[in-house]
Amino acid sequence: MADTFSLQRVLEAFRSSMSENKEVYIKYYIAGWQELVSFMNSLGNVFSFISKDVVNKIQILENFLSGESGSYYVTIQSMVKYELENELVDLTKRGSHPESGCRTLLRLHRALRWLELFLERLRTSTEDGKTSVMCSDAYNESLAQHHPWLIRKAVGVAFCALPGRDTFFDVMNAGDHTQVVALLGESLPLIAEVYQITEDLYAKNHLLELP
Numbered sequence: 001m002a003d004t005f006s007l008q009r010v011l012e013a014f015r016s017s018m019s020e021n022k023e024v025y026i027k028y029y030i031a032g033w034q035e036l037v038s039f040m041n042s043l044g045n046v047f048s049f050i051s052k053d054v055v056n057k058i059q060i061l062e063n064f065l066s067g068e069s070g071s072y073y074v075t076i077q078s079m080v081k082y083e084l085e086n087e088l089v090d091l092t093k094r095g096s097h098p099e100s101g102c103r104t105l106l107r108l109h110r111a112l113r114w115l116e117l118f119l120e121r122l123r124t125s126t127e128d129g130k131t132s133v134m135c136s137d138a139y140n141e142s143l144a145q146h147h148p149w150l151i152r153k154a155v156g157v158a159f160c161a162l163p164g165r166d167t168f169f170d171v172m173n174a175g176d177h178t179q180v181v182a183l184l185g186e187s188l189p190l191i192a193e194v195y196q197i198t199e200d201l202y203a204k205n206h207l208l209e210l211p
């Protein structure tokens with residue numbers, strides 16, 4: 001896979017992640033995240049503390065997927081069932097399963113909501129829109145609630161280093177601005193659907209606050 005980012009590949013990954021009966025394939029879900037990491041890396045070193053955390057979480061899930069219980073980790077649904085039935089999840093405080101698939105994926109899931117909110121702002125922004133403001137508004141509405149003060153501060157600093165809207169659109173590698181906006185319009189319902197399916201599954205199983 002080429003190491004330049006393309007929004008199209010993110011879209012394809014999240015599209016492939018949904019099975020016919022609306023289960024979510026972990027393999028493609030993390031492929032989508034991998035693409036987003038390469039986008040972040042192309043923005044510069046200020047973001048490396050963020051991308052390192054994502055890479056680490058992708059790796060945890062990949063290890064489950066390629067491990068001896070890999071067949072239980074094919075979809076988010078099968079993972080939740082397997083880990084809960086076998087008591088492989090720390091439900092109230094971190095203990096013997098600090099890196100369960102369920103809690104690891106929950107972190108990415110929360111970040112997916114940030115992504116959805118941010119991309120929607122980007123899509124509907126005008127030429128004078130500031131990416132740093134779009135990013136931090138989306139962040140405050142989502143992920144920030146789950147982050148301690150110190151992380152929120154560091155994230156705030158990183159946002160200030162974000163390139164402007166024009167550069168952002170160019171780095172997405174999806175043609176001219178009109179085409180990027182169109183592709184965003186196509187991607188967002190998909191991302192929103194993957195998010196909602198996961199959200200409902202986690203809510204049903206009381207997993208939304210995993211430590």
Ligand SMILES: CCCCCCCCCCCCC/C=C/[C@@H](O)[C@H](COP(=O)(O)O)NC(=O)CCCCCCCCCCCCCCC
Nearest residue numbers: 007036039040047049050053054107108111114143151155
């Ligand atoms: C494009 C600019 C990137 C801005 C990123 C904004 C999101 C801010 C996330 C800040 C994460 C800070 C790093 C630390 C995280 C962890 O403490 C924390 C908790 O983990 P733990 O319970 O294991 O300790 N981790 C998390 O919450 C997961 C964070 C995942 C962040 C994902 C950010 C994805 C950015 C993708 C950029 C794509 C831009 C759009 C291009 C089309």
